Amino acid sequence: MTRRCRQHLPRGPAFLVTPRIGTISPWSSKATDIAHNCGLDAVRRIERGVVYAIELNRPLMLIERNAIAAALHDRMTESVALESELERMFGHHAPAPLVTVPLGADARAALARANVELGLALADDEIDYLADAYATLGRDPTDAELVMFAQANSEHCRHKIFNAEFVVDGEPQPQSLFAMIRETHRANPQHTLSAYSDNAAVMAGATVPRWYPRDSVGGREYGYSDEPVHTLMKVETHNHPTAIAPFAGAATGAGGEIRDEGATGLGAKPKAGLCGFSTSHLRVPGVNLPWEADAIGKPDRIVSALQIMLDGPIGAAAFNNEFGRPNLAGYFRTFEQTVDGRVRGYHKPIMIAGGIGNVAEPHVLKHGFPAGSLLIQLGGPALRIGLGGGAASSLATGANAADLDFDSVQRGNPEIQRRAQEVIDRCWQMGESNPILLIHDVGAGGLSNAFPELAHSAGCGARFELRKIPNEEPGMSPMEVWCNEAQERYVLAIAPDKLAAFTLICERERCPFAVVGTATSETQLVVNDSQFGNRPVDLPLDVLLGKPPKMRREVTRVQPQGDSFGNKDAGLRNPARALTGSELKAAVLDVLRHPTVGDKTWLITIGDRTVGGQTARDQLVGPWQVPVADVAVTTLGFRTLQGEAFAMGERSPIAVLDGPASGRMAIGEAITNLAAADVPSLQHVKLSANWMAACGQPGEDAALFDTVKAVALDFCPALGVAIPVGKDSLSMTTRWRADAAAEGSEHVVSSPLSLIVSAFAPVGDASATLTPLLRQGDSRLLLVDLGRGKHRLGGSIYAQTRGRIGDNPPDCKSPARLKAFFDAVRALAREGRILAYHDRSDGGLIATVAEMLFAARLGATLDCNADDIAGWLFNEELGAVLQVAESNVDAVLRAFSLAGLGAAVSMIGTVEASSRLLLRHKGTPLLAFERSELLAAWRETGHAMQRLRDHPDCADQEHARALGDVPGLSATLSFDPHATPAAPYIGRAVRPKVAILREQGVNGQLEMAAAFDAAGFAAIDVHMSDIIAGRINLRDFRGLAACGGFSYGDVLGAGQGWAKSIRFNERARDTLAAFFRRTDTFSLGVCNGCQMMAGLAELIPGAAHWPRFVRNRSEQFEARLSLVEILESPSILLAGMAGSTLPVVVSHGEGRAWFADPRDLDGVRVAMRYVDGHGQPTEAYPDNPNGSPGGITAVTTHDGRATILMPHPERVFRSVQMSWRPDTWGEQSPWARLFANARVWVG
Structure with a gap:
């Protein structure tokens, strides 16, 4: 120092x-x-x-x-x-030597000791298997071989329980769990192109103009190619690491799932994600939720549910943000309850990450490769992290040594994964010349699992050189180098004659890679170590990946007891009597306060939802951007409205009472959510099933078996849907001793059987998605009750808030009824007869209607004609609330009647231009709520969590704004958005070139290029490495657009590393300075490009007063649709737009304008500023998402040729890209004018 x-x-x-x-x-x-x-x-x-x-x-x-x-x-x-x-x-650390495990006279005992010491999680029969194998080989194993075997054959990797032979109540079962899941695909294979054989499943897409750069004279020009574009889907869990280190666990969970997508087929493009969490009670300081009172505690090795939800969602969002994938769907559930004397909850949380991507038709399926092929590691270096993650994830929390648990957690570096994905993108964009012969991601077990899988899938063996593995911890032992789970890595095979071309791609993207081995015709796995002159691994592949002993599980059913909480049971002293008005009011507010039901804004605005420019429907709905959307929707490109939809469903508390019912309800919820999108039919729907269970606990294995059987052999085939992808995590038990020295003081918390369903489908029109946003005018609210009036409350949020679970849960035993509902809703939507739609789920009807009121800032009158008003309000049977114009009510009732659902539909109320919800019972007013009262309860937990996590003043400002009577988003234009000033230039044969400039870590280039292409430019992909290497000099470019993202991972300040790499590199500085000086050029910097160009102000004429951009006042990444006013300024890009107020996307963590010299604030040319709903400039959060003085968010030069701004107009140049927009807008949004202005100026 x-x-x-x-x-x-x-x-x-x-x-x-x-x-x-x-x-x-x-x-x-x-x-x-x-x-x-x-x-x-x-x-x-x-x-x-x-x-x-x-x-x-x-x-x-x-x-x-x-x-x-x-x-x-x-x-x-x-x-x-x-x-x-x-x-x-900075010193040199000598590599640790290889360790050999001496077997001696008792090989089994020696392996059993190694099993404990190395945390291998091997079963007894696997120890016997290894003892026999090494007896045959005639030598002792190395620690590298044992750890490699444990990872490759862990429950996490091999899914031994799902492939096991089950004996239930003494009866051998004819099919394994996985075999039953496969039956769904066998029964309904249509529209599925790949199932069970790859990192992700693939469903058929459509032939559309696909947008990507391709080699051309003068650089890589972006262009459209009409080709089939198919959709891949994958959902993973990362529960064990998230329990120990929530930020890292959730971040690498998201990152690992993204790699699964990129490594699908022969290389694919990740596109949009989902994320969900289940935890035990939060117990937020200062938030008194009576049902959270009894706390059992937790083991020291894991963190609390509160800490998981403060850190985990940030970790997942941070990785998605930096990689450049929008997160568009998710869920959050808390559950912790003592039932039948057992504590059920999520001390070991569920952290789920998934998403969709796109893959070209020639690259859907993996192929083999011949001996002699080069085996390559692409991506980051080896690090001593994540050792034994696959095995550790396969154990109940508490069954492993604390140090081994800790070592099994990984750390993420999304910026280098972005670089690796860019390499993969360049490869698949080569079409038939794609050099990738086979690709896998590196996950559990590290290279020791990935490379053997790669070779085994091609029917080859392989020889590797350990010291060719990129390694930034040279002190690691051979086992640690081979088996660590350092993230952001892929393994792939290429032909030797493709190495030179592949090397050029990697060098341009600055992505590390190494040729680590060669495929061999002999199916032997050999790892040489030139450092020590030995072989850490020398095994036949069939010993590693052959057929170790198959698991046999003899299980017994246990009949759940539940409790007597029924439809008339309020959980009060006299459960038989009806609730009084005050009791009913308290019950309504408690249901809305439950974190499972409550506002999720605090989990959503931390994540970028628009990067890539293909988001059509995110979570936030309406002018007030309320997180109540049922479904996520994306487009397949920038010249089509065809796309994809995905939605989630999970009803795990029901499983405490009835496992199969919980499975059917989870699928039902996913489908009633998906019904909001323009999906052609249920036969097009594909499901991911992610199964969590506390296997080994009484009755849980049998419940798992019964639920899989009910879902896979009966429910899904009858619906016509398939489950081509999924995952299991079956060690959902946490055990610990309060006093390590005391006998009999063990605590056990086991999760309910939890099926998390994600439904995916193609979409015909991404702009035609139904939302819960109510409309003013004469209309009726209709309830479609697929429970047919049963009003079952078992497992409901209402029951949980009363400290009960019930004994009669909702169910969906009629797949025909669910299918008829889906078909009827879709037909009515296409006819334009539904104004608003929201499914009924957690919290029941009252939560559904309340959320619709929140989104529209309207009121309603609800009419209950049922005897049991609590059951009517709070039951969570499948169904939906529809707003239907008065003129369409008869047609809608007739359509449901023809579908056989006439008895399920009832008119339950009307929508009013008020701030009140009136509840009437059989025509008599019973309760009245102010909307703000309901909203305050709904927002309580989220507000408290935001105060703990972010700047508390900002959290309070947002809460006050949400509860206040403030205008939402609006649009006031000073120009005709339907005019096309660039039209005369667009059809010209020679199009002016605009450099779509990016640096390593930038992720916003596709949408930027598409926006300029739509305005008549030739968009050219320019990497900073092209400029530094002298491949491109910008002399023949008329425009430059610096894109958004995370250059260098925002190290040294957002955009500042990028700026410094220009300022202090002679060629880059001279090239950019010469471009900026030319008076026939224009420049645009957006988000990270804005931050970078602010750092180059000394090179840009007329930019002397520009600010720097620093950390948001909220101390959080902010992704919002914000309202901005365009000011009178010299900016050529904003010409003719002054006086307009428009919503625009913002997504940044460092967007606050900061002036080193306060006098610069007077001299800077401000081109745009944040305004509130009244159109007034604002520094108040969240209308001003970063706290910039005066609302500043865009500045320009004195001549207007260079403009920088933090918002993202390139992500919203099409109307379909906006989560809210006026109904009068056409295909192009008013933001398209910015790019058209550039084309007009160039002439």
Whole structure:
């Protein structure tokens, strides 16, 4: 530590927190990249540390020092170092040697000891199998071989329970769980192109103009290609790591699932994601929810549900944001309850990540490759993280040593995964010349699982050289190098004659890769180690991936008891009597306060939902952007309205009472959600089934078997839907001892059987999606009750808020009725007879209607004619509420009657232009709520969580705005949006070139190129490496657009690494400066490009007063649809638009304009600013999402040729891309004018 640094610290002990000694952090890699790209080639490595100084009036005792040090660092990635130890950070660490496990005279006993010491999670029969195998081989195993075998054959990787032979109540069962799941595809294979054989399933898409860059004279020009574009789908879980380190666990869960998508077929394009969480009770400080009162505690090795939900969603969002994938759907459930003397809950949480992508028709299926093919690792380096993750995830939490649990968690670096995906994109964009012969992602087990899978799927063996694996922790042992689960890696095979072309792609994208091995005709797996001259691995592949012993599970059914909570049971002292008005009111508010029902804004605005430019329906609905959408919808391209839809369903509390019912209800909920989208038919719907269970607990295995059987052999075939993809996580038990020394003090928390269903389907018109947004005018609210008046309350949120579970849950035993509902809703929607739609689920009818009122800021009168008003309000039977114009009511009732659902439909109320919800019972007014009262209850938990996580002042401002009577989004235009000023130029044979400029980590280039193409430009893909290498010099370009994303992962400040790599690289600086000086050019910087160009102000004429952009005031990434006013300015891009107020997408973490010299605020040319619903400039959150002074969000130069802005007009140049828009807008949104202005100016 320098003397200058020490002078600024208080007197007292200092703690230096650095990356773990012997490791190289992702921050260091990116900072070093910046230095090298600035021409500082002599810099070997840049690293950062944090100094914590404590001012004390006495010396610290050793125990205090150790406690403080432990609290200040994450021991997975950090060390607390003394000043004298800092040199060790940059020192050389000798590799640890290979370890051989001596079997001796009792091989089985030796393997059993290794099983415990290495955390292998091997079953007894697997230990016997290995003992026999090594007896045959005649040698001792290495630790690398044992850990590799454990990962490859873990429950996590091999799904042993799903492939097991089941004996239920003494009766052998003819099919395994997985065999039954396969029956859904056998019964309904139509529209499925790939199932069960790859990283993801693929369903048929459509032939559309697909947009991507291709090689051409003068650079890689973007263009459209009419070709079949198919849709892949995948959903994964990452439960175990999220329990231990929520941010990292959720981040790498999202990242791993994204890699699954990219590694589908021969390379694919991830597109849009989903994310969900189930936890035990949050117990938020200051939020009194009576049903959360009894706390059983938790083991020290895992974090609390509160911490999971403060950190986990941020981790998942951060990875998606930085990689560049919008997250458009999800769920959140809390459940923790003692039932039949057992504590049921999610101490081991569910963290689910999934999504869709696109794949070209020639690349849908994987193929083999011949011996001699090169085996390549693409992506990041080996790191000592995630060791044994597959095995650890296969154990009940608490069954593994704490250190091994901790070591099994990975750490993510999304920026390098983005680089790897760009390489994959360049490969599939080559069409038939795609160099990829086979590709897999690196997940559980690391390379030790991925490379053997790669070779085995091609029927080959392989030989590898361990020291060719890129490695940033040279002190690792051979086992650690081979088996670590460092993220952001892929393995692939290419032909030797394609290596030169592949190398050029990787060099252009600055993506590390290495040829690690070669495929062999002999099916032997050999890993050589030139460092020590030995072989850490030398095994026949059939020993590793052959047929170890098949599991046999003898299980017994246990009849759940539940409790007597019924339709007339209020959970009060006299359960038989009806609720009074005050009791009913309290019950309504409690249901809305439950975190499962309540507002999810705090989980949604942290995630980018528009990157890629193909989002048509996200979670936020209407002018007030309320998170109540039923379904996510994307488009297949920028010249089509065809696309994809996906939605989720899960009803796990029901499984405590009836497993098969919970499975049917989960599928039903997913389908009633999906019905909001323009899906052709149920036969086009594909499901992902993700199964969680506490296997080994009484009755749970049998319940799992019965639920899979009910869903796969009966329900899905009858519906006509298939389950071509899914995952299982069957160790959902947490056990610990409150007092390690005490006998009999073990606590056990086991999750309910949990089927999480994600439904996917093609969409004919992405702009025709139904939403819960109510409309004013004469209309009726109709309830379609697929429960046919049963009003069952078992497992409901209402029951949970009363501390009960019930004994009679809802069910869907008539797939024909569900199918008729789906078909009727879709037919009515296509006829334009439904104004608003919202499915009934958690919280029941009252939650459904309340959310519709919140979205539209309207009121309603509800009429209950049932005797049991609590059952009518709170039951969670399948169904939906429809708003139908008075003129269409008869037609809608007739359509449902013809579908056989006439008895299921009732008119339940009317919509009013008021702020009140009136509840009437058999015509008599019973209760009246102010909408703000309901909204305050609905927002309570979310507001409290936001205050804990983000800047509390911002959280309070948003809460006050939500409850206030404030206008929502609107649009006021000073120009005709239907005019086409660029039309005369668009058809010309020679189109002016615009450089779509990107740096490593940038992810917004596709939509930027499409927006300029629509205005008549030739959009050229330009990477900074092209400029630095001299391949492109910009002399023949008229425009430059710097795109959004996370260049260098925002290391050294958002956009600043990118700016510095230009300013301090002579060729890059001269090239950009010459371009900016030319008076026939224009420049646009958006988001990360805006931040970068602000850092180049000294090179841009007329930009001297530009601000820098720093961390948002909320201290959080903000993704919103914000209202901006376009000001009078010289900007050529905003010509003729001044005076307009328009909604526009914002997605950034560092968007607050900051002026080093306050006088610059007076001199800067402001082109755009945030305004509130009244059209007034604002600094108030969230109308101003970052806190910029005066609402500043765009500035320009004195001549208007260079304009930078934090919002994303390129993501909303089509009307379909906006989550809310006026009904009068056409195909192009008013933001298309910005790009048309550029074309007109160029002439």
